[in-house]
Structure formats: C-alpha cells, structure tokens
Amino acid sequence: MSDSMILHHYAGSPFSEKMRLILGFKGLAWRSVTVPVINPKPDVLALTGGYRRTPFLQIGADIYCDTALMCRVIDALHPAPSLYPAEAGGAAEILAHWADSDLFWVAIPYTMQPAGAAAIFAGAPPEMLQAFAADRAAMTAGMKRPSTRDATAALQTYLGWLEQQLDGRPFLCGSVPSIADFSAVQSLWYIRRAPPVAGILDAFPRLAAWFDRIAVFGHGRSEKLSSAEAIAIAYAATPQPTEVQTGQGFEAGDPVEVAATDYACDVVSGTLVGLSAGQITLRREDPRAGTVHVHFPRIGYALNKAKQPA
Ligand SMILES: N[C@@H](CCC(=O)N[C@@H](CS)C(=O)NCC(=O)O)C(=O)O
Numbered sequence: 001m002s003d004s005m006i007l008h009h010y011a012g013s014p015f016s017e018k019m020r021l022i023l024g025f026k027g028l029a030w031r032s033v034t035v036p037v038i039n040p041k042p043d044v045l046a047l048t049g050g051y052r053r054t055p056f057l058q059i060g061a062d063i064y065c066d067t068a069l070m071c072r073v074i075d076a077l078h079p080a081p082s083l084y085p086a087e088a089g090g091a092a093e094i095l096a097h098w099a100d101s102d103l104f105w106v107a108i109p110y111t112m113q114p115a116g117a118a119a120i121f122a123g124a125p126p127e128m129l130q131a132f133a134a135d136r137a138a139m140t141a142g143m144k145r146p147s148t149r150d151a152t153a154a155l156q157t158y159l160g161w162l163e164q165q166l167d168g169r170p171f172l173c174g175s176v177p178s179i180a181d182f183s184a185v186q187s188l189w190y191i192r193r194a195p196p197v198a199g200i201l202d203a204f205p206r207l208a209a210w211f212d213r214i215a216v217f218g219h220g221r222s223e224k225l226s227s228a229e230a231i232a233i234a235y236a237a238t239p240q241p242t243e244v245q246t247g248q249g250f251e252a253g254d255p256v257e258v259a260a261t262d263y264a265c266d267v268v269s270g271t272l273v274g275l276s277a278g279q280i281t282l283r284r285e286d287p288r289a290g291t292v293h294v295h296f297p298r299i300g301y302a303l304n305k306a307k308q309p310a
Contacts, residue, residue, distance in 0.1 A: 005030040005074070006230050007222075008044065009055035010037055012120070012193070014104065014186035015067050016055040022071060022182050023220035026078050032222040033058075033230045038135035043227035046288045047234060050268040051296075052139075053260070058230055060237030061292045068100065069279065069297040071179055081176070088173035088180070095172060096183035097299070101262070103158050107187035110151040116194035140263045152200070159204050166206040170213060177214065185214045231289050239293035242274025242281040250275055255306035258282060258296050268294055269306055 007023070007030055009016035023030050035044050041052055047063050048056060057064040057073065064070045075083045084092055111120065121129050146154065162184060165172050172180040188211055192198050201207065244252040254272040258280055259265045273293065274281025280296045280303050 004059050005077075006033055006058040006225060006233070007031070007055055008033045008035045008047070008058060008227075008230070010034055012037065013054045014107075014190040015053075015100075017189050018067055018182045018186040019055050019057075019070060020219040021185065021214060021217055022074065022083065023222075024217035025081065025083075025177060025182070025214075026074065027220060028074075028078060029221040029223070031225040031230075033225050033227050035227070038132055043231060046231050046286050047292060047294075048268065049270060049282070049284045049286070049292075049294055050266045051260075051264075051294070052266055053264050058234065061234045061239040061290065063234075063292055063294045065294065065296050066300065067183075068096070068299065069295060071182075072278075072297075073295075083177075083179040083182070085174070085176050085178050087175065088178040092173045092178035092180045095180035096178075099180065099183035099187065102154075103184060103187050106146060106151045106154040106158060107191055109145050109148065110155045110200070111191050111194050111197060113148040113151075113197060116191075116197040119194040119196050143263050155200060159201070159207060163204045163206050166210050171210070177217075181210075181214055185211060234292055235288065235290040239283070239291060242293065244272060244275045245277075248275045248277070250303070250305075256280075256282060257304050257306050258294075259302055261300055261302050268296075270294065272303075275303075 005028065007016070007019055009019065009032070011034075035041060035054055039052060044052060047058060048065060051065045053065070055067065055070070057070040059073075064073050071083050110116070117129075121132070162172065169175070171177045172184060188201065188207065191201060244250060250256065250272055252273060255269070256272045257267045257269050259267045268282060268284075270282030270284035272281075273283045274295070278298055280298060280301065282294045283291060284294060285291055
C-alpha cells in the first residue's frame with residue numbers, strides 16, 4: 001500500500017497529469033492535495049520553502065520537487081512496471097527531457113492562443129483570466145515565448161517526429177511504456193483540452209491510438225487530503241537520512257540556495273544534507289511543517305552557497 005504518497009497538484013496541470021498517469025500505470029494508491037493554480041500558495045511554501053511549481057510529491061517529511069525526480073523516487077519504491085525499461089536504454093530519459101522542455105514549451109503557447117485559452121478557461125470570470133495571465137507572465141519573465149505562428153510550426157514538426165517514432169512501436173521507446181511516453185503525453189493531453197485548436201492532432205493517427213493506450217492506465221486510486229492535513233503529516237514525520245557525496249564542491253551543513261534555472265526561479269534556502277550528481281537535498285525548518293527535507297534533481301536547478309548577510 002502506497003498511501004504514504006501525497007501528490008500536491010491541480011486538475012488542469014499537464015505535469016500533474018503526467019504524474020497521475022504514472023500512478024495509474026503502476027496501479028498505486030495515493031493521497032491527493034489540490035494546490036492553488038496561481039500565487040499566493042502559503043501551504044505549498046510551508047512544505048517546499050519557496051518552490052511554487054506544480055506538482056510536487058510528499059512522503060512524510062520528504063518533499064520531492066520536479067517530476068523528473070518524482071518519477072525516480074516512485075520507481076525506486078515501486079519498481080514494477082518500470083518507467084525505465086531496459087529495452088529503452090538512455091533514450092527514454094533523453095526523450096522525456098526533450099518532451100518536458102521543448103515539446104511542452106511549444107504545446108503551451110500553441111494551446112493558449114486566444115481560441116484555445118477561451119476553451120481552457122470557459123466559464124471562468126474575466127478577473128481569473130487576468131490574474132492567471134499576470135501570474136504566468138511574472139513566473140516566466142526572462143523566458144522568450146514563441147509566437148503562435150512559430151509555436152504552430154514547431155508543434156507540427158515535433159508531432160511528426162513522434163508519429164514517426166510510433167511506426168512499428170506501440171510506445172515511444174518500444175514494446176512497453178517508459179517515462180518518455182508520460183512526458184510526451186502530457187502536452188497532447190493539454191492540447192486536447194482545447195477543442196478549437198486540437199484539430200492539429202488530426203493528422204497524426206498513430207499518436208491518437210498511442211494516446212488512448214496511455215489514457216487507459218487511469219490515475220490509480222486516490223483519496224482527498226487537505227493541505228493542512230498534509231502539513232501536519234510532515235510535522236509529525238522524520239525525514240529520511242541523506243548523504244553529501246565528496247567531490248561535489250560542497251560540505252554537509254553548508255547553508256545553500258537552490259533555484260530552477262528556466263522559469264519560476266524562486267530561491268529555496270536551507271542546510272545542505274544530501275548531494276550527488278543527480279540530487280540535492282536541503283533541510284529546512286518551518287513553523288508549521290517542522291523539519292523537512294526538500295529534494296531537487298541537479299538538472300535544471302542551480303545550487304549555490306547562501307549569500308553571506310551584509
Ligand atoms: N520541470 C518541472 C515543471 C513543472 C511545471 O512547469 N509545472 C507547471 C504546471 S503544469 C507550473 O508549475 N505552473 C505554475 C504553477 O502551477 O504555479 C517538473 O517537471 O515538475
């Protein structure tokens with residue numbers, strides 16, 4: 001029983017859908033906390049210390065940020081069926097990394113063209129749309145987002161690559177699903193939520209059949225939990241021990257800062273308690289969540305010694 005896994009997510013989030021489908025693929029039971037779509041997110045920050053992206057995974061007092069790391073953690077706890085099947089080799093993660101970045105960042109601007117955004121936000125008050133647009137503009141400040149024309153052209157090319165990859169293969173890396181499928185499917189899932197712009201998918205019949213093969217995994221069995229209950233669970237738990245490996249340029253106990261390097265680059269400060277080429281772990285104290293370990297992957301995150309107070 002994996003009811004110790006708490007996914008903090010919201011219904012319309014593509015990266016959350018990636019994780020929900022993985023929980024379904026593995027047939028797991030999990031607890032579900034709905035987080036706000038935009039800032040402020042006080043209960044999120046009580047657990048993460050500043051990371052505002054969605055989703056994140058909580059297991060007791062351990063908080064795992066970024067779906068690439070969450071997938072590794074879930075797969076280590078529940079190895080079968082694997083997200084990293086041997087037949088896929090390194091290609092599964094290389095493809096997943098591309099899908100989580102390049103594919104995602106053309107699928108979102110493509111879908112959010114006016115006709116798509118109107119469908120995604122159908123029924124929402126205009127103030128909600130304005131607040132969402134302002135939140136995302138601030139979150140992606142410094143990122144160059146493609147025009148609708150450029151995003152459409154890139155998306156057509158990317159969908160063609162995926163369609164070609166499915167020629168003679170039921171899944172992107174072979175006969176069984178892998179992390180690549182879940183990373184890629186989230187972008188198609190988002191486009192499909194906006195019928196006025198989803199017609200771009202019609203030219204790709206193999207992708208349509210593949211989408212259905214993944215959708216049947218469902219979302220596993222989830223039980224609702226409030227954010228206050230999740231914070232209380234963290235407070236009552238003890239984080240898992242971790243180790244700072246030598247040769248990484250940092251010592252255990254260093255005061256450090258971690259921030260995403262692409263967007264939503266909010267800084268998380270804490271004491272370094274775990275480090276390897278693949279993972280960073282900070283210990284932080286929170287008045288409500290107690291002592292928590294916040295974990296990040298190395299790829300896509302900058303680790304720095306904390307700035308000395310002036
Ligand atoms: N690299 C991150 C990206 C996550 C991400 O961009 N999530 C979107 C939602 S799908 C997000 O955080 N949007 C802003 C928010 O939810 O506050 C991951 O793999 O978890």
